[in-house]
Amino acid sequence: MAADAPATVSAPPATGSDVGRTVAELDLSRVWLVDPFAGREGAADLVVRGGRVQAVTWLDGPDADGVDPDGVIVAPGFIDLHVHLREPGNEDAETVASGLAAAAHGGFTTVCAMPNTDPALDDPGVLARVRAAAATSGSPVELLLYGAVTMGRDGDRLAALGELADAGVVGFSDDGAPVGSATILRNALMYAGMAGLPIVDHAEDSTATEGAEANDGLVATVLGLRGWPAAAEISAVARDLAILVDVVRDVPAARLHLTHLSTAGALDLVRRAKAAGLPVTCDVTPHHLGLTDEWLAGARRWAWDASGDPWGDGAIESAPYSTTVRVNPPLRAPQDAAAVLTALADGTADALATDHAPHTEVDKAVEFGLAANGISGVETALGVLLAAVDAGRLSLGRAIAALTSGPAIILGGRSRRATGLVEGAPADLVVFDRSDRWTPTAETIRSRGKNSPWLGRPLAGRVLLTVADGRVAYEAPEGDSAQA
């Protein structure tokens, strides 16, 4: 191919009804390939035949001329360690099928669903039901499941961790709530350690957050919202790590994963614990690195542009108290958001996880203080990370690693696919156009949960194609671009 020719994505024309179809022929020519598993990014050609990666050819010299990371990018399929799919129990907000479709639209080919369904995923029967829903959906996106730590997530009685491990869960979590009891946490870490599975803790000292509505700080003070202190997360992380120190003496295979960390203090503790060799990992969310509590006041600027006092510099452009930015943990002050981004950049945070939390309008179109916590975020994660890259706060390679190899390492061998673009293996990849923008709207997002602060706000990085397990998971319709 001639130098300076545009990237091409060549595949037989397809329609939305082709989801699930095996990708017979796909030629990705002169694209920017980012493969964190291989530790490499650059110009490449990639050929898929019969659903399998046939050839990955890195281009160099004149062949690579004109191929740059600002155009069409190909990466291994993204992995989300933290989504809520709401089935069973709250199918108005999301189903397994709609959640997997949303994931594919966001470029994800593997998602790990939290067990706070109704009933909770605390026994293998519920697990079988969710897996059946995934199979029925026809989506090739891989659905992995966490089991509950305690029965019915009641915090008191250990769930059937061994049976759930045998049934194939990838870890245990009472997410939505912390494992409140230090004794239960210790026992769960030890017991799950026998299977080499992590306890995924939502670290929060609930005694410090009763009735809390917004990050404890200037915005909460001015808006008259009940403060949600950073200390509630930091002290819970300190407790969890102290327990882990004890546990690994008895059970070296025990592992702790801290999800959606949102504070500088908690991330510092993890940084030190990792340096000391503790088996701890953590993830951060797009909204905690990209947004701040200023959004509650009606500001609409990225965290790296925020001052923390939107009344002081005229940043308020929307009505305050939007429930789309009510989330647990809450959006924090700019210095915390900066610490979250730094942690992702320096590897303290192993992965980006969306905490995709779809809700119905009934649960969100209410007074701020009565609204459900959560952001529907699996479709906008890439756009938020690319905004951080564009702002010079994160490298493209690190952003993609946080969506691929980072979470893959935490899953170990429990994802069948998390291997990168290996010749001969089933294709598991995402193709997106970094130069193209798209606008999330209630119509364009696939999730049933329309509770996104990014509705109506264009994001970079339109996903063109998501291939999971050699099959089409998502393919952009023609003319789906925000750019004229």
Added chain:
Amino acid sequence: MNPAAPDVAREPTATEAAPAIPAVDAAPEPQSIPWRHRHVLDVDVLTADDLDLVMRTTDAMREVLERPIAKVPALRGRNVTILFYEASTRTRVSFEVAAKNLSADVVNIAASTSSVTKGESLVDTIRTVEALGAQMLVMRHSVSGAPYLAAEVFGGSVLNGGDGWHAHPTQALLDLYTMRQELPGGSVEGRKVVILGDVLHSRVARSNIWSLTAAGADVWLCGPSTLLRGFEAWAARGAAASRRFHVTSSIDDALRDADVVMALRIQRERMASGLLPSLREYAARFGLTRQRLAAAKPDALVMHPGPMNEGVEIAPDVAVSAQSRITDQVTNGVAVRMALLYLLAGVAEGRGTVDGR
């Protein structure tokens, strides 16, 4: 937060912004500063000029109130619906009297008697009252920010009668009016105004911070540290990042040479979460007594938004002393609410939506 920009289709002319009140010879003078706000949800968006306009309009309403028949036809045929989700007597009655003095049709809805108890959402309730003819909505709610949700769905004007801990704009404006009326020189500029008590849970305190700092007062917040949580950081930055104020738990520092002392109500439930050991301890340390008041200027004004816990945050003899302006606050409250209803009605006419033109 910024209702000015998108809500006004065009700049109203002076005559539209200040429609004469028929039969009132002292109608508000034609305004050089038009009222730009469709709703009054918080004080933070009101400029010094806005405050001035409210004060001048309130002057005219005070004159109406002093007449033998305190009634003008300014809002005749308009439906003012008063929707209160929280128990209140004085504020609700004050709004009702204000609207009736302007000849509005008043509909009163109290949460306990409405369909709220059947689980109807706020959005549904707002749509329903609008369908029943509400053109202006006065709303009180226990959740901070609720009036913003109402304003999003309501076609007319929303006037916040108090939301959670957040804002109580009419109280702050009547406080400012009372101070300007009673202070020598008719201005709060440079005057030391002390807000004493449970600042954390107080929408009155928050709204007064905005209005008093905008008007140039030297604002001091005083109370137990647990009830000032978060305000030190705000004070250090200042309202709108420039209008600094003071925060202290030393009542002696706060009251020294004060021009105005406003005590806030202490609620019994504050003891439950460990914010205060006891009301007795609070009264002993922060209660506004005659001895404490002696540290303030000799003619310092004593104010209270009510209802009072006499003997707790304020001593009974202080509440009825010659320095007390508590009953003036109540009277001025009616005038301020008349002024705001009048100004909002002017905006509605200017937009040509409420009366169908």
